[in-house]
Amino acid sequence: MEKRILKWGILGTGRIAGVMATALKVVENSELYAVGSRSEQKAHEFATQYKIPKAYGTYEALVSDPDVDIIYIATPHNLHLENALLAMNKGKHVLCEKPLAVNEKEVRQLIEKAAEKKVFLMEALWSRFLPRIIKVKELVDSGELGDIRMLTAAFCFKSLHRPEQRHFNIDLCGGTILDIGIYNIFLSYLILGKPQEISSMAVLNNQGADTTSSYTFMYPNEVLAIMHSSFLVDAPVAAEIHGTKATLMLDDRWFNVGSVRVKYPEGAKEDVYKFDVKANGYEYEAQEAVNCILAGKIQSDLWSWNNSLELVCIMDSTRSACGIIYPKHDY
Ligand SMILES: NC(=O)c1ccc[n+]([C@@H]2O[C@H](COP(=O)([O-])OP(=O)(O)OC[C@H]3O[C@@H](n4cnc5c(N)ncnc54)[C@H](OP(=O)(O)O)[C@@H]3O)[C@@H](O)[C@H]2O)c1
Numbered sequence: 001m002e003k004r005i006l007k008w009g010i011l012g013t014g015r016i017a018g019v020m021a022t023a024l025k026v027v028e029n030s031e032l033y034a035v036g037s038r039s040e041q042k043a044h045e046f047a048t049q050y051k052i053p054k055a056y057g058t059y060e061a062l063v064s065d066p067d068v069d070i071i072y073i074a075t076p077h078n079l080h081l082e083n084a085l086l087a088m089n090k091g092k093h094v095l096c097e098k099p100l101a102v103n104e105k106e107v108r109q110l111i112e113k114a115a116e117k118k119v120f121l122m123e124a125l126w127s128r129f130l131p132r133i134i135k136v137k138e139l140v141d142s143g144e145l146g147d148i149r150m151l152t153a154a155f156c157f158k159s160l161h162r163p164e165q166r167h168f169n170i171d172l173c174g175g176t177i178l179d180i181g182i183y184n185i186f187l188s189y190l191i192l193g194k195p196q197e198i199s200s201m202a203v204l205n206n207q208g209a210d211t212t213s214s215y216t217f218m219y220p221n222e223v224l225a226i227m228h229s230s231f232l233v234d235a236p237v238a239a240e241i242h243g244t245k246a247t248l249m250l251d252d253r254w255f256n257v258g259s260v261r262v263k264y265p266e267g268a269k270e271d272v273y274k275f276d277v278k279a280n281g282y283e284y285e286a287q288e289a290v291n292c293i294l295a296g297k298i299q300s301d302l303w304s305w306n307n308s309l310e311l312v313c314i315m316d317s318t319r320s321a322c323g324i325i326y327p328k329h330d331y
Helices: 015-024 040-050 059-064 077-089 104-117 131-141 176-192 283-294 305-321
Strands: 006-011 030-036 054-056 070-073 093-097 121-124 148-156 197-204 210-219 223-230 239-243 247-250 260-263 270-273
Touching: 006 015, 006 059, 006 283, 015 030, 015 040, 015 070, 015 283, 030 040, 030 059, 040 054, 054 059, 059 077, 070 077, 070 283, 077 093, 077 104, 093 283, 104 121, 104 305, 121 283, 121 305, 131 176, 131 239, 131 247, 131 260, 148 176, 176 210, 176 223, 176 239, 176 305, 197 305, 210 305
Parallel strands: 006 030, 006 070, 030 054, 070 093, 093 121, 148 223
Antiparallel strands: 148 239, 197 210, 210 223, 239 247, 247 260, 260 270
8 A cells, every 4th residue: 555645746737737726625645745837937826826835847847756646637638648658757646637648549658658657547537536427327327217228418618719729729639529529428438338330520620620519429229329519609518318217417517516317207207416526526536546546556447548548449430530630649
């Protein structure tokens, strides 16, 4: 068993880094110990804001601190491979933002490195660890909904990013499928597994990043998952799982903290499940990482390396079916 308190280092000081800094305050057996940025000034500002003892002006310096146990990677998608390799090569455990990397080849490289270095590696697919989504999986697996016939999921919002920022920038691997569509695809994978057939259509910007996409997956037994994502409109962010006995509804924003509703036919009955969170919901994935590391595990059973690999393969196929190519990443 490793030491009881794990020291976290946050790599990157953007939006989600701040969300995780808040969540880490309630994670057991943890200390938010260091932050690293490309800029000395940003590192110090972030450290002051979140009361973090150590601030480093390069990512290299952060991962070289011998007291840091685990690095949380919060950089744009295109950098996950490079940043996670940097950390693992220094013997650090890694919790890396989604997508774990841009394509199958990159995810395989990360898995191989984690296995070689015997360090913990997990994709920060935070929804998987929320009590709400755990309940969804439990209800489906218990047969409460009957046989699943159809799943729908949407994730749309009007992004205020400029064209050079990460949502729209092809060099940063922008586009909806890797950024927010990943949640829809995760839900379909969690509930239905690997699809048999994939069809997709996308609106691409002048850089080639998808700004609105729709994708439909076919499974054996004539089951369909119908999904879409957009950075252009504030459409409802809801998901539904339709079974032969009941329909499960996840209201806006379905991938976030919130309730689960199960509606049974003939109108009368609706069960509602509600959940409390300690911070903002991101504490569950961080707690899972800490618990695994303290138990001597290098991957999570809830979201394993193979889960990340299968998810990225489905995303590769979805992108390929509608012509989304990341020139610096598709080999
Ligand atoms: N789980 C979730 O709910 C969730 C939500 C949002 C985002 N994310 C994921 O988290 C990652 C970061 O997203 P974010 O919204 O936090 O992005 P962001 O606000 O743009 O921050 C990204 C940070 O990465 C660093 N960085 C390094 N190279 C960069 C470059 N070339 N351009 C821009 N930033 C660069 C910067 O930190 P320094 O300047 O300090 O080095 C920057 O502040 C993405 O992979 C995304 O998928 C997850």
